[in-house]
Amino acid sequence: MEIKRQIQNNVKEFLKAGDELASGALRMALAAIISKEKEKRFRVSKEKPDLREQELAKESELTDEEIIGVLSSEVKKRKDAIVLYEKGNRPELADKEKKEIEILQRYLPKQISAEELRKMVEESVNKVGAKEIKDMGKVMADLMPKVKGRADSSEINRIVKELLSE
Numbered sequence: 001m002e003i004k005r006q007i008q009n010n011v012k013e014f015l016k017a018g019d020e021l022a023s024g025a026l027r028m029a030l031a032a033i034i035s036k037e038k039e040k041r042f043r044v045s046k047e048k049p050d051l052r053e054q055e056l057a058k059e060s061e062l063t064d065e066e067i068i069g070v071l072s073s074e075v076k077k078r079k080d081a082i083v084l085y086e087k088g089n090r091p092e093l094a095d096k097e098k099k100e101i102e103i104l105q106r107y108l109p110k111q112i113s114a115e116e117l118r119k120m121v122e123e124s125v126n127k128v129g130a131k132e133i134k135d136m137g138k139v140m141a142d143l144m145p146k147v148k149g150r151a152d153s154s155e156i157n158r159i160v161k162e163l164l165s166e
Contacts, residue, residue, distance in 0.1 A: 068149035
């Protein structure tokens with residue numbers, strides 16, 4: 001909840017400063033957060049139909065951990081867009097997406113270095129006793145809670161596949 005409040009305050013600051021790129025990126029992030037809150041509210045209202053409006057509103061607020069998940073998803077969407085823009089020879093749009101990623105990453109936990117990530121993947125592989133690709137789910141189940149929001153899942157997948165296919 002603290003991250004959401006910080007983003008809301010920063011949107012106001014960027015709007016006052018005339019920074020359209022930053023305010024736009026954060027507004028889109030807020031829209032994604034609010035959308036997730038609406039989904040959660042709907043789910044909670046089905047599970048607990050006798051909740052009062054205030055209680056329902058409180059229970060449907062996203063935690064900071066859930067917000068980190070939303071922001072990570074927003075960063076991933078932009079990374080995917082960069083690839084497409086570069087393939088389509090639209091470097092100006094790819095640059096805009098890169099700048100938006102930089103803005104969003106300010107609200108995410110510090111990213112894990114490649115070496116540290118590889119070490120964590122190796123530890124998870126050993127911990128769950130994974131020997132082949134079909135054990136990938138076990139490794140991911142062990143690893144993901146430790147790295148949530150701090151590492152790119154496609155990079156994690158690549159490392160796990162690399163280690164399990166040796």
